[in-house]
Amino acid sequence: MVEKNIRIKDIARLAGVSVGTVDRVLHNRGRVSPEALQKVTAVMEQIDYKPNLLARTLGSNKNYRIAAILPDPNQDPYWAQSSLGITQAQLEWAQYGIQVELFLFDLLDRDSFQKTAHRVHLARPDGILIAPTFYHEALPIFELFRETDIPFVLFNTNIPEAKPLSFIGQNLLQSGRVGAELMNLGQHEKGTLAVLHIDEDIQDSVHLLEKERGFREYFKEKSKIDFDIVDFNMNPKDPSFEDQFKTLLEDKNLRGVFVSTSKGTAVAASIIEKYGREDIRLVGYDMLEENLRYLKSGVIDFLINQNPKRQASLGISHLVNHLMFKKGTPSTDLFPLEVITQQNVESYLGSGIH
Amino acid sequence: MVEKNIRIKDIARLAGVSVGTVDRVLHNRGRVSPEALQKVTAVMEQIDYKPNLLARTLGSNKNYRIAAILPDPNQDPYWAQSSLGITQAQLEWAQYGIQVELFLFDLLDRDSFQKTAHRVHLARPDGILIAPTFYHEALPIFELFRETDIPFVLFNTNIPEAKPLSFIGQNLLQSGRVGAELMNLGQHEKGTLAVLHIDEDIQDSVHLLEKERGFREYFKEKSKIDFDIVDFNMNPKDPSFEDQFKTLLEDKNLRGVFVSTSKGTAVAASIIEKYGREDIRLVGYDMLEENLRYLKSGVIDFLINQNPKRQASLGISHLVNHLMFKKGTPSTDLFPLEVITQQNVESYLGSGIH
DNA sequence: TTTTAAAATGTGTACGCACACATTTACTTT
DNA sequence: AAAGTAAATGTGTGCGTACACATTTTAAAA
Numbered sequence: 001m002v003e004k005n006i007r008i009k010d011i012a013r014l015a016g017v018s019v020g021t022v023d024r025v026l027h028n029r030g031r032v033s034p035e036a037l038q039k040v041t042a043v044m045e046q047i048d049y050k051p052n053l054l055a056r057t058l059g060s061n062k063n064y065r066i067a068a069i070l071p072d073p074n075q076d077p078y079w080a081q082s083s084l085g086i087t088q089a090q091l092e093w094a095q096y097g098i099q100v101e102l103f104l105f106d107l108l109d110r111d112s113f114q115k116t117a118h119r120v121h122l123a124r125p126d127g128i129l130i131a132p133t134f135y136h137e138a139l140p141i142f143e144l145f146r147e148t149d150i151p152f153v154l155f156n157t158n159i160p161e162a163k164p165l166s167f168i169g170q171n172l173l174q175s176g177r178v179g180a181e182l183m184n185l186g187q188h189e190k191g192t193l194a195v196l197h198i199d200e201d202i203q204d205s206v207h208l209l210e211k212e213r214g215f216r217e218y219f220k221e222k223s224k225i226d227f228d229i230v231d232f233n234m235n236p237k238d239p240s241f242e243d244q245f246k247t248l249l250e251d252k253n254l255r256g257v258f259v260s261t262s263k264g265t266a267v268a269a270s271i272i273e274k275y276g277r278e279d280i281r282l283v284g285y286d287m288l289e290e291n292l293r294y295l296k297s298g299v300i301d302f303l304i305n306q307n308p309k310r311q312a313s314l315g316i317s318h319l320v321n322h323l324m325f326k327k328g329t330p331s332t333d334l335f336p337l338e339v340i341t342q343q344n345v346e347s348y349l350g351s352g353i354h
Numbered sequence: 355m356v357e358k359n360i361r362i363k364d365i366a367r368l369a370g371v372s373v374g375t376v377d378r379v380l381h382n383r384g385r386v387s388p389e390a391l392q393k394v395t396a397v398m399e400q401i402d403y404k405p406n407l408l409a410r411t412l413g414s415n416k417n418y419r420i421a422a423i424l425p426d427p428n429q430d431p432y433w434a435q436s437s438l439g440i441t442q443a444q445l446e447w448a449q450y451g452i453q454v455e456l457f458l459f460d461l462l463d464r465d466s467f468q469k470t471a472h473r474v475h476l477a478r479p480d481g482i483l484i485a486p487t488f489y490h491e492a493l494p495i496f497e498l499f500r501e502t503d504i505p506f507v508l509f510n511t512n513i514p515e516a517k518p519l520s521f522i523g524q525n526l527l528q529s530g531r532v533g534a535e536l537m538n539l540g541q542h543e544k545g546t547l548a549v550l551h552i553d554e555d556i557q558d559s560v561h562l563l564e565k566e567r568g569f570r571e572y573f574k575e576k577s578k579i580d581f582d583i584v585d586f587n588m589n590p591k592d593p594s595f596e597d598q599f600k601t602l603l604e605d606k607n608l609r610g611v612f613v614s615t616s617k618g619t620a621v622a623a624s625i626i627e628k629y630g631r632e633d634i635r636l637v638g639y640d641m642l643e644e645n646l647r648y649l650k651s652g653v654i655d656f657l658i659n660q661n662p663k664r665q666a667s668l669g670i671s672h673l674v675n676h677l678m679f680k681k682g683t684p685s686t687d688l689f690p691l692e693v694i695t696q697q698n699v700e701s702y703l704g705s706g707i708h
Numbered sequence: 709t710t711t712t713a714a715a716a717t718g719t720g721t722a723c724g725c726a727c728a729c730a731t732t733t734a735c736t737t738t
Numbered sequence: 739a740a741a742g743t744a745a746a747t748g749t750g751t752g753c754g755t756a757c758a759c760a761t762t763t764t765a766a767a768a
Binding site (some may be wrong): 097187 | 405406407409448450528532534539540542688690696701702704
Binding site (some may be wrong): 359361362363373374377381383405406408409410411412413414415416 | 723724725726727
């Protein structure tokens with residue numbers, strides 16, 4: 001028959017104490033005699049007590065406030081996806097008394113990042129999810145969080161020195177290697193490969209350079225073809241941007257283009273299409289609506305999915321697990337480097353959860 | 355400030371009735387006067403009541419038994435993974451009074467399938483997760499389940515006529531197309547492609563033929579190269595098996611091999627390695643340990659991940675959502691067709707959840 | 709020894725819902 | 739009009755835990 005789950009009450013009975021004492025031992029709230037402690041721990045070692053999380057959550061009846069700090073979703077469809085993940089998490093956890101509040105900063109403005117973070121800190125939430133896109137500005141912020149004992153989870157960009165509760169994202173070096181692998185596939189002629197960092201804030205490319213490093217590493221180690229790999233930092237706002245790009249495309253030896261950002265992928269695709277160079281292998285990032293169109297039409301050959309939506313929603317889940325369920329969270333949750341092609345893209349769009 | 359969630363009690367107060375009446379209306383347990391019903395529904399339309407699932411589950415205090423019917427994991431590492439998914443679900447839900455019991459049948463024995471299913475039916479579980487690998491034997495079983503009102507979820511193999519609570523798996527036609535795409539990538543010489551169904555029970559290949567259909571469809575539609583596509587049903591237990599395979603590999607025009615099963619992928623890889631034909635493109639299924647070795651060494655070029663473990667664990671979750679949380683479950687949950695390569699395989703192994 | 713405070717332990721209520729059961733109301737039947 | 743019955747409605751307890759508070763025990767101080 002069904003083995004009844006062991007309850008605190010059962011432990012109390014077995015140890016010959018009251019539930020209050022067991023509770024104090026379990027959560028070490030002090031005020032327990034050595035003998036009682038011994039009796040309870042003895043029982044605990046014998047049996048496998050698994051607290052009923054439902055009852056725990058219901059009983060504790062706490063309202064937690066979680067703050068999510070990320071760039072303005074209106075500036076970039078990538079962050080719009082992240083923001084959707086937050087919204088999803090909001091709905092999911094609302095009924096458990098968890099309030100998720102969004103704090104946005106300007107993607108291009110380091111000052112705005114700092115100010116937003118400070119504003120969040122003043123609000124003293126119970127947990128923080130943050131995309132620390134500005135390395136230098138982020139460090140003192142983490143210091144603040146730690147001083148006030150607010151647990152925080154990083155996503156998208158890893159800063160190990162931050163010692164966060166956990167980091168959610170991808171291994172960027174490996175991501176670059178996957179990009180290179182997809183670029184290399186079936187190539188059989190020598191030529192040029194271009195790595196493009198298309199971003200409005202070139203400064204912040206530490207993050208992107210990691211992908212490039214992986215890309216180059218792969219070709220050094222693995223490829224049978226000795227490609228000429230060139231890289232460019234491009235700002236689409238720059239008036240000479242399209243000319244630069246055009247010059248690149250006029251090179252008849254150009255075999256492929258690897259773009260390190262999701263927005264940049266769409267930009268690159270549009271120009272490649274405009275100049276009719278669909279023969280060039282184009283590898284980029286993320287299932288933005290625009291990118292999907294170019295993937296389907298064959299301008300983009302591969303996308304590497306960073307799954308921003310899920311990164312964000314899982315970040316909130318990690319915080320909830322920590323705050324409410326007192327569950328341990330993995331210190332790093334590295335997402336798989338999903339390869340999206342013309343043929344499997346539909347299967348990714350269909351399944352909501354994954 | 356935090357908006358308190360609306361409780362049944364609140365609805366009762368607003369409608370001027372007792373919680374009992376509200377409860378009866380919400381779950382239409384009858385015995386409610388038209389006036390009371392009207393009053394409560396009026397309130398319900400005004401407000402957005404979201405029942406607290408924690409309290410609901412805790413309060414109902416039911417013990418559900420779920421039966422999982424699948425092939426013996428010892429016969430095939432693919433099913434061993436599924437079985438792991440069940441074990442995981444067992445642990446996850448045990449504390450909520452949900453008992454998951456495993457019922458195994460012989461992968462090669464239709465009779466065993468039937469008997470196991472009947473045995474499960476006699477036990478009258480509250481829900482059933484089943485991998486209906488034998489189409490004809492499965493149909494009358496579903497009839498039984500439906501007669502006794504036991505909700506059942508299909509995984510791995512879809513049988514739409516079964517009208518299950520939900521189906522969890524992949525689109526096999528699309529899966530074949532993805533296989534073809536990976537096969538076609540970078541090929542630039544005419545030649546032969548082989549589709550291999552390596553299975554001990556050739557009869558049951560309806561399921562596998564769907565993949566082949568997708569494979570051929572892709573080449574008809576998309577490929578610039580006019581490949582000669584041949585297919586074989588092979589039984590590794592057959593004494594002539596290796597000879598057959600050897601003959602195939604001796605064809606210098608052979609460009610690629612697509613294997614429709616996970617176990618078969620490993621078998622094919624071992625023979626290809628033995629005869630030193632690593633130049634041949636090999637596309638197969640699933641992250642079995644053996645397959646991972648061949649992928650890393652380059653014998654296997656691509657794997658399509660069917661995620662059997664997650665299919666199983668999610669199947670149980672769907673049943674739990676239906677039984678315990680009374681949540682609607684999607685009628686089909688099609689998993690993404692994940693492409694595994696040498697470079698992204700680690701990222702899949704690392705992340706536990708995905 | 710008695711008093712007093714602190715430490716240890718036990719008890720009771722709340723969390724939101726489900727459900728069994730008690731009570732009230734409305735309607736027949738005699 | 740009284741009794742009887744079924745329908746309608748309300749009340750109370752339990753689920754397993756957290757936590758505030760009451761009670762008991764212990765040890766130190768008078």
